[in-house]
Amino acid sequence: MNCPDCGHERTRVIDTESSDDGSSVRRRRECQRCSFRFTTYERPEWDSLQVKKRDGAIEPFDRAKLRAGIDRAVEKRDVPETTVTELVEEIEATIQARDTRIVSSTFVGELVSEQLRDVDKVAYIRFVSVYKAFSEPEEFLRELDAVLDAELDNFEPAAPDDDPPNS
Template sequence: MRCPYCTNSASKVVDSRATEDNTTIRRRRECLDCGKRYTTYERIDNLPIMVIKRDGSRERFDRNKLLNGLLKSCEKRPISREQLEGIVNSVEQKVKNRMENEVHSTVIGELVMDFLRNLDEIAYVRFASVYREFKDIQTFRKELDKLLNN
């Protein structure tokens, strides 16, 4: 870290504390050469997670896109927005815990369906019908049979 006043690299930390949201550490530093004080912030560098779509294209993981899909699946169901945001948070955390820069959309879809299956069967079937691209009623029926047998 270089002093913004004299560009000297030697400094000492005078004060260090976490911000209110605990995502950043604020440090007051004093330059050992000119004696002036300045503030630095330390935070984790989050690299974007890329989602590999079915057609092979890649796009950034988008929490809002996932939440919007869940909102459509859960429309007129007794599921709160907080529950849906909890699913999004859990899915995002599981994807980040994989410690990979890229993840296939199928992994995300399966995670979402696992959460929805336990939360609301109707929302699960709605999401699955779009995600799995049911082509006909027979495919839809097979998914319902699997759900009923479990």
């Protein structure tokens, strides 16, 4: 730690104390050259959300990256900009509400998939095909069949007309 007064590289810790809530450590330091005393605070570096990738790498949560993935899925679809913004906010809020500061990229992908499935089926298929890295047409077809089956389960036939057609 460099001295903020003279810039000397050598300082020593005089006193160390934890904060009341245990979230940081307060250290009193003294410069070994000019005897200037100052205070530093240590806090965990990952106060913000982190995403653990499939390869094990951990990177900061990037709202813009989330938005870009959803934008690619809804490209040329009739999905309003406000809907995409709401999706991003909802997904981020769900992640923030968790007790942990590190979430898996798989968890984020599942959240996006669930939300897109309700918004636009084609966007959902686009997103899932990339997210799940479909390598065979059969994988794509299985997911498409699942979406179509769900659509048929929710299909309600129109009520028959009370008046018979005139012949």
